[in-house]
Amino acid sequence: MEGTRKQTGRRAFLKAGGIVAATGALGSMGAFVTGTGEDASRSGNERKRARWIKAVSRPTLGETNADYKRFSGFDMFALYPSLKTQRDGAGSFEAEQASKDKRLVAWTNEKKPGFSLPDQQLSEGAWTVMRSARPGAGLLSWTRPPEDVPTEPIAPRYTAAPEEMANTVKAAARLYGARLVGIAPMNEAYVNLKVPHRERPHKERPPKDAQQKDAHSTVHPHEGEDQKSADSLAHHHADNDQKCERGKEQKTDQPPQDKEIVFADVDVPEVTDAKFMIPRKMKWVVAIAIPMDIELLARTPTPLGDAASALGYSHSAFVVSSLAVFIRGLGYEAIPCVNDTAQSIPFALDAGLGELSRLNKLVTPDFGPAVRLCKVFTDMPMACDKPVDFGLVEFCKTCKKCAEACPSRALSFDDEPSFKTKGPWNNPGHKTWYEDSYKCYQYWQKSGSACGVCLASCPYTKGDQAWIHNAVKATASIAPAADGVFRIMDNAFGYGKQHDPEQWWTKDSPSSRRG
């Protein structure tokens, strides 16, 4: 028995060792998949990111050449009426708008899923905050209200090491609602040339989604569309709200003009009747991503799905306006922007929030492309973050799911990104997969929504509850050979398909969600 006991003891020891080893292996895998690392701490936010999100010296896609210039500011929202008229003849744009309005009324009356009155008004309500925000005014004011300007400094401005300054700002941004925050150096090339005044001859339904949605649908992110376009739409609607009463435009004596955006050696930002002036001393940009509600996004292309964008925009306006007040309180200047004023995507790329994708939009490792971007310019010195690489560009080369899912065939099927643009809505001079924003926006008119199918179909757009998703992303970051299998699995498991709009109210709304 002595020998048996010894043998049993040895076996128990080996078993225990095996369990410890297995636990250690799982723990290591878990740390790699969800844990933290040196690279992550350098590349992102104060909250460290997973080890498979590697910091790199430059963005993995979006390299520029000599053709890259400041974007005009005129995205698809501004260009579409003239392009439509040019392609389909005089009156075609107005006819299309009238047809869309008529169709929407009919769909509302017949309670088409996703187009009922509650579905449409959900989006209307979600736009509320964003509607009160216009570039340089209201929530997005570039300056302190006169009553808040101290005649004498109340206290010395806040100073600390650049890393600590960055962490302070990131902590505040997170408190206000940002989920991803990074610091990028100011790059004047990313700032638009103008803030266009948008005139819409027709009463439009409230903005539907737009973020990257609109981004992709409109101009290109890196160029000047992405969030910008969305923003533009939002601002346009804000304009409409102020000028229209139930769709009837009121005439003003002086038509609004486009305003130039210039950099100048001034102490504080200035907004005049003719231009927006950014102080040259503003050398830092806080890039922020606000996740969209993926339950709503899964209902695109419907007005119900549009509420995901609307809510993202309103959250963005709240976050940047709050953060700007915070920074000013520390003794520095701050310019809050949503899609206006500058391209959000290149700043987000430089700040390490994600990578540029086949959508021609930012895809984050955490939320995929289902985010709205916004930013704050400031003269508060902060340590900058680095761009990241999590294998997305290689994945996009293989996947192409967004391009196949796009109802308007607006996205590129090319294997490799290029410098070849698709139209005047693209800002040339950077390497990417350019999209056909005209086709995209035309589908918006046809569908009566701001679409967003590309955002919902991306394999990176997933909930964060299943462990397997992080494991797949981690594997894709180091083993591009598996990308094709992951794409097949994504389809097989039914991801990216439209969810039943009616079910949102009964099963998937915040009040009825489980967990």
Next chain:
Amino acid sequence: MTNDADTFTITMRKRPWWFWAFAELWLLSEVVLVQTALASARESEYRAATISWIAAAVLAVAGAFGWLRRKDSHKPNEPNKSV
């Protein structure tokens, strides 16, 4: 177990290393599949949840079948090969 009138002799066969590795892999797969099923259901990804539940069930049945088959594989007149 054999009986030579005065003593019992118990023969315990060690399971090979790969058995434990396989068992741990099986257990890990079960845990991941069940977690995926539950999480997918919470996220309203019902097809993913269904597939995960089915895969977990198939794996559980396969594991049980393998275990029982191995347990019953000894012959009555030979030393028991299973513990």
